[in-house]
Amino acid sequence: MPIQYYLFLSFALFSIGIMGALMRRNAIIIFMCIELMLNAVNLLLVAFSKLYNDASSQIFVFFIMVVAAAEVAVGLAVIVMMYRRVHSVDINILNRLKH
Amino acid sequence: MIQFIYLVPLFPLLGFLINGFGWRTIPKNLGGIIGSTSVLASFVVSLLIFFEVKNGANATVTLFDFIQSGKLSIPLAFRIDSLSSIFLLIITGIGFLIHVYSTSYMHEDEGMVKYFAYLNLFVFSMLLLVLGANYLVMYMGWEGVGLCSYLLIGFWYKNNDFSSAGRKAFVMNRIGDLGFLVGMLLILFNFGTLTYTDFFGQLNNGLEPVRNSVYNWIAICLFIGAVGKSAQIPLFTWLPDAMAGPTPVSALIHAATMVTAGVYMIARSSLLYNLAPNALQIVGWTGAATAFLAATIAIKQYDIKKVLAYSTVSQLGFMFMALGMGAYTTAVFHVMTHAFFKALLFLGSGSVIHTMGGEQDVRKMGGLGKHMRTTQITFLIGCLAIAGIPFFSGFFSKDEILASTFAQNKSIYAIGIVSAMMTAFYMFRLYTLTFTGKFRGTHEQEHHLHESPSAITIPLVLLAVLSVIGGYVGLPAVITEHHTLSQFLSSSVTNGLTEHLTHNTEWMLIGISSFVAIAFSIYGYMANRQPNFVPNTGLAKVLENKWYVDELYDAIVVRPINQLSAFLDRFVERMGIDGFVNGVGKSVRWGSDRMRLLQTGQVGFYIFIMVLGMTILFALGFFWIG
Amino acid sequence: MDLFEILFWILTIGAISSALGVILSRNPINSVICLIATFFAISGHYVLLNAQFLAVVNIIVYAGAIMVLFLFVIMLMNLNADVEPQKSRLVQFAGIISGGILFLVILAALRDSKINGTLEKSANSVGLIENLGKTLFQNYVLPFEISSVLFLSAMIGAMVIGKKEPSNDLPERSPNQN
Numbered sequence: 001m002p003i004q005y006y007l008f009l010s011f012a013l014f015s016i017g018i019m020g021a022l023m024r025r026n027a028i029i030i031f032m033c034i035e036l037m038l039n040a041v042n043l044l045l046v047a048f049s050k051l052y053n054d055a056s057s058q059i060f061v062f063f064i065m066v067v068a069a070a071e072v073a074v075g076l077a078v079i080v081m082m083y084r085r086v087h088s089v090d091i092n093i094l095n096r097l098k099h
Numbered sequence: 100m101i102q103f104i105y106l107v108p109l110f111p112l113l114g115f116l117i118n119g120f121g122w123r124t125i126p127k128n129l130g131g132i133i134g135s136t137s138v139l140a141s142f143v144v145s146l147l148i149f150f151e152v153k154n155g156a157n158a159t160v161t162l163f164d165f166i167q168s169g170k171l172s173i174p175l176a177f178r179i180d181s182l183s184s185i186f187l188l189i190i191t192g193i194g195f196l197i198h199v200y201s202t203s204y205m206h207e208d209e210g211m212v213k214y215f216a217y218l219n220l221f222v223f224s225m226l227l228l229v230l231g232a233n234y235l236v237m238y239m240g241w242e243g244v245g246l247c248s249y250l251l252i253g254f255w256y257k258n259n260d261f262s263s264a265g266r267k268a269f270v271m272n273r274i275g276d277l278g279f280l281v282g283m284l285l286i287l288f289n290f291g292t293l294t295y296t297d298f299f300g301q302l303n304n305g306l307e308p309v310r311n312s313v314y315n316w317i318a319i320c321l322f323i324g325a326v327g328k329s330a331q332i333p334l335f336t337w338l339p340d341a342m343a344g345p346t347p348v349s350a351l352i353h354a355a356t357m358v359t360a361g362v363y364m365i366a367r368s369s370l371l372y373n374l375a376p377n378a379l380q381i382v383g384w385t386g387a388a389t390a391f392l393a394a395t396i397a398i399k400q401y402d403i404k405k406v407l408a409y410s411t412v413s414q415l416g417f418m419f420m421a422l423g424m425g426a427y428t429t430a431v432f433h434v435m436t437h438a439f440f441k442a443l444l445f446l447g448s449g450s451v452i453h454t455m456g457g458e459q460d461v462r463k464m465g466g467l468g469k470h471m472r473t474t475q476i477t478f479l480i481g482c483l484a485i486a487g488i489p490f491f492s493g494f495f496s497k498d499e500i501l502a503s504t505f506a507q508n509k510s511i512y513a514i515g516i517v518s519a520m521m522t523a524f525y526m527f528r529l530y531t532l533t534f535t536g537k538f539r540g541t542h543e544q545e546h547h548l549h550e551s552p553s554a555i556t557i558p559l560v561l562l563a564v565l566s567v568i569g570g571y572v573g574l575p576a577v578i579t580e581h582h583t584l585s586q587f588l589s590s591s592v593t594n595g596l597t598e599h600l601t602h603n604t605e606w607m608l609i610g611i612s613s614f615v616a617i618a619f620s621i622y623g624y625m626a627n628r629q630p631n632f633v634p635n636t637g638l639a640k641v642l643e644n645k646w647y648v649d650e651l652y653d654a655i656v657v658r659p660i661n662q663l664s665a666f667l668d669r670f671v672e673r674m675g676i677d678g679f680v681n682g683v684g685k686s687v688r689w690g691s692d693r694m695r696l697l698q699t700g701q702v703g704f705y706i707f708i709m710v711l712g713m714t715i716l717f718a719l720g721f722f723w724i725g
Numbered sequence: 726m727d728l729f730e731i732l733f734w735i736l737t738i739g740a741i742s743s744a745l746g747v748i749l750s751r752n753p754i755n756s757v758i759c760l761i762a763t764f765f766a767i768s769g770h771y772v773l774l775n776a777q778f779l780a781v782v783n784i785i786v787y788a789g790a791i792m793v794l795f796l797f798v799i800m801l802m803n804l805n806a807d808v809e810p811q812k813s814r815l816v817q818f819a820g821i822i823s824g825g826i827l828f829l830v831i832l833a834a835l836r837d838s839k840i841n842g843t844l845e846k847s848a849n850s851v852g853l854i855e856n857l858g859k860t861l862f863q864n865y866v867l868p869f870e871i872s873s874v875l876f877l878s879a880m881i882g883a884m885v886i887g888k889k890e891p892s893n894d895l896p897e898r899s900p901n902q903n
Contacts, residue, residue, distance in 0.1 A: 001729065001730065001733060001843060001844045001846065002841075002842070002843050002844075003840060003841070003842045003843070003844060004835070004840075005733070005737075006770075006774075006844075007835055007840070008832070008835075009737050009740065009741070009770075011828060011831050011832060011835070012741055012744075012828065013740060013741065013744050013763075014828075015824045015825065015827055015828035015831075016741070016744045016745060016747075016748060016824070017744070017748075018710055018823075018824040018827060019748060019820055019821050019824030019825070020747060020748030021706050021710075021820075022703070022706055022707055022710060022816075022817075022819070022820025022821075022823060022824060023748060023816070023817045023820040023821065024748065025703060026753060026804070028753060028795065028798065028799060028804070029747075029748070029753060029756055030706075031795075032747060032756060032757065032760050032795060033747070033748065035760065035787070035791070036744060036747060036760065036763065039763070039764065039767055039783075039787070042767070042779075042783075043767055043770060043771075046770070046771055046774050046776045046779060046852075047774060047844070049774070049776065049851060049852070050774040050775055050776070050844050050845075050849075050851070050852075051842050051844055053849060053851055054851070055851050055852075055856050055857055055859075055860040056860060056864070056865075058776055058778075058779055058851070058852060058857055058860075059857065059860055059861050059864075059865050061776075061779055062779075062782070062857075062861070063865075063868060063872060065782065065783075065786055065787070066872045066875065066876065067872075067875070068787075068791070069786060069790070069791060069876075069879075070875050070876055070878075070879030071879075072791050072794060072795075073794075073879045073880065073882075073883040074879050074882050074883050074886065076794060076795070076798050076883075077882070077883040077884075077886040077887040078886055079798065080798060080801070080802075080887055081886055081887065083802050089802065089804065091701075091702040091703055092701055092702070092703065703816070707819065707820070707823065710823050710824065710827060711823055713827065714823065714826055714827045714830055717827070717830050717831060717834065718830050721830070721833070721834035721837070722833075722834070
């Protein structure tokens with residue numbers, strides 16, 4: 001199984017994540033797309049770990065998960081706050097914040 | 100004792116620090132005592148060291164490493180040998196007398212303590228200059244004395260003319276200092292050291308593969324420094340203006356010590372100059388031209404201090420003449436005798452100015468001898484010495500200079516003898532106008548005429564004694580084979596090849612110069628018995644206006660520079676630089692006014708732009724750059 | 726085609742299709758479900774790549790904890806397909822185009838790259854918990870500790886942001902009280 005297959009797969013997932021972030025206005029969906037992108041990167045790291053028989057990149061996957069979890073906690077809190085204020089999760093309404 | 104050499108500059112430095120920091124609180128008398136005592140202490144130490152050096156000691160005392168970088172090592176070290184010990188004695192000895200004199204002379208001045216602080220700082224810098232064991236320490240002292248000179252010329256800074264005179268001195272000195280600096284860097288570049296002993300050692304063994312022209316260039320650059328400091332053509336105009344400072348300052352800095360720093364430097368570098376015959380030619384001719392030009396100007400000056408100033412310039416010219424002949428010890432000899440009699444003359448003139456209530460114009464004096472006998476007699480001795488009347492100190496040194504020029508370059512000798520002639524004339528003109536005849540000033544001034552207090556007269560008497568006997572350390576070869584001074588100096592100064600004159604020639608030269616001196620002294624006395632001051636015309640007017648040198652410099656240097664800077668101010672500064680700076684600000688403001696519109700607050704748009712930028716960066720990175 | 730490749734293709738198709746489901750479904754709840762499916766597919770890949778421990782952690786942390794948090798928030802806000810804001814067709818198209826271009830650019834770059842190699846199908850012990858633990862606590866102790874601080878601050882931050890703001894209707898101070 002050539003490594004290129006995994007590269008292709010994770011690029012595809014990453015690009016889908018980007019497309020989602022561009023297409024959708026729902027802040028929560030965008031957030032989920034970011035999680036998807038992170039997972040694409042994780043997959044890549046694991047594939048290389050297998051290729052080079054090295055555990056370090058798997059450790060990095062751990063750290064990415066840690067950061068992602070922290071990010072989700074804070075990010076969702078922000079979204080909840082925003083919903084409480086404007087009763088919407090539409091990012092286009094966010095430009096009201098500048099006032 | 101020689102290892103305690105650092106005490107010599109330390110005492111004046113302490114005096115400077117005490118007086119300098121406490122000049123508002125220290126009472127005047129105490130300030131004077133601190134200033135004078137510190138120099139006296141230096142003098143005592145110098146004297147002890149001098150006797151050790153006389154017994155053959157010499158040493159380099161390293162205090163600490165000053166600059167240490169790679170192969171370059173410049174320590175803060177002092178070199179004690181015969182040359183520096185002679186200068187030590189001159190500086191601290193005459194310096195002490197002038198300090199004592201100043202305690203009385205400056206007593207009415209509110210800035211007296213500050214004055215003593217400056218004076219001590221000057222002595223410190225001057226000692227650093229002559230003691231340094233390498234050119235860098237000498238350069239530090241060199242700049243230090245320049246600074247003190249500036250501070251003391253402009254001491255009465257409330258007078259605009261005085262402070263601009265200080266500025267002029269400073270700028271002129273800077274021009275010379277640049278030459279010195281370049282010379283120093285050339286030495287460093289070619290020989291890798293600034294320490295005298297190393298440098299001269301390399302010169303002596305002759306192994307250093309340096310072209311002859313390099314020696315000449317170094318010598319000329321150093322000489323440019325000497326020209327600035329010692330007021331030679333073309334940088335001499337600052338010295339007469341420097342008389343704006345208090346008179347003791349003129350005596351100490353602008354006659355006895357600082358202006359001879361150039362002579363010291365060239366004598367110190369004698370080995371270098373011996374290898375640079377072209378540079379020596381330039382030195383000799385510059386000295387001769389200066390001696391002549393300054394003497395002609397001095398003939399027609401009416402300000403008592405201006406006459407002395409031009410005579411100083413002229414005497415410095417004599418010293419450079421001797422240097423140019425390779426007769427370095429002779430130049431140092433003249434430095435010494437000149438320090439005695441010129442300090443005496445300046446202090447005498449200070450006494451006169453003091454009693455005249457600040458009046459310096461000789462046309463308003465006359466007949467002062469009746470009121471101030473000590474000043475008159477000591478001033479007369481000074482005149483006799485400088486005019487070169489036999490058996491006074493100036494006679495021996497000047498005769499030696501003229502003999503050395505006669506041996507090497509007859510045309511310089513001719514210029515020298517004419518200058519000596521004029522020297523005798525203008526000095527006795529000055530003496531006659533000041534001390535004999537009838538008083539020409541106001542009644543009120545006449546009422547106040549009195550002899551100066553003892554703090555002023557005692558230094559005068561001491562200096563007068565020195566002016567008489569100072570020449571006997573260097574009797575001419577015809578009288579005795581034993582030239583004390585030149586033998587003493589031979590351990591540190593190497594004279595160039597001098598042709599020895601036969602005894603007959605030398606007697607003849609002595610005869611000529613004695614005759615000239617005596618004849619023109621008498622002529623100067625007779626011609627000014629009944630002075631009538633008509634406005635000068637023709638050549639005399641040119642002389643009175645100093646050959647219009649200041650006006651010439653003004654026209655060819657000062658005004659073009661002013662115009663250039665006005666031009667640069669208007670076009671480069673205002674339009675170019677300001678325009679550029681303001682333009683940057685304006686364009687940023689204009690641009691941000693436009694860019695602001697990009698900030699829509701639409702997060703989706705931001706993400707879009709981000710992805711786009713990322714894509715472009717990837718594409719660039721992968722396909723064009725990587 | 727052996728078992729490895731069959732599983733690979735199944736999981737790949739599953740991952741991509743469910744990822745597309747995330748971005749295409751109108752109802753946020755469906756998006757979350759699709760994302761969970763994606764994570765499961767990715768975990769399957771981890772197993773294929775001998776990263777068994779990571780596969781388990783991925784399911785527990787991502788599919789279990791994080792996605793439940795998402796679901797919770799969505800249900801809290803009562804979001805559904807009816808209130809889902811939609812971008813205009815043009816913007817959606819632009820998004821797809823730019824994402825596609827990025828994909829193509831990266832793929833094109835990949836074609837020139839020198840990364841080559843074949844993944845062995847035999848199992849190895851790199852991904853076992855023992856190995857990972859050793860690596861983590863030998864080489865990455867400091868980042869590990871720092872990440873705990875990050876967690877703490879994220880926790881505090883989430884609470885501070887999420888708690889109700891103090892009401893602004895405190896009585897105004899009169900100026901002459903000072």
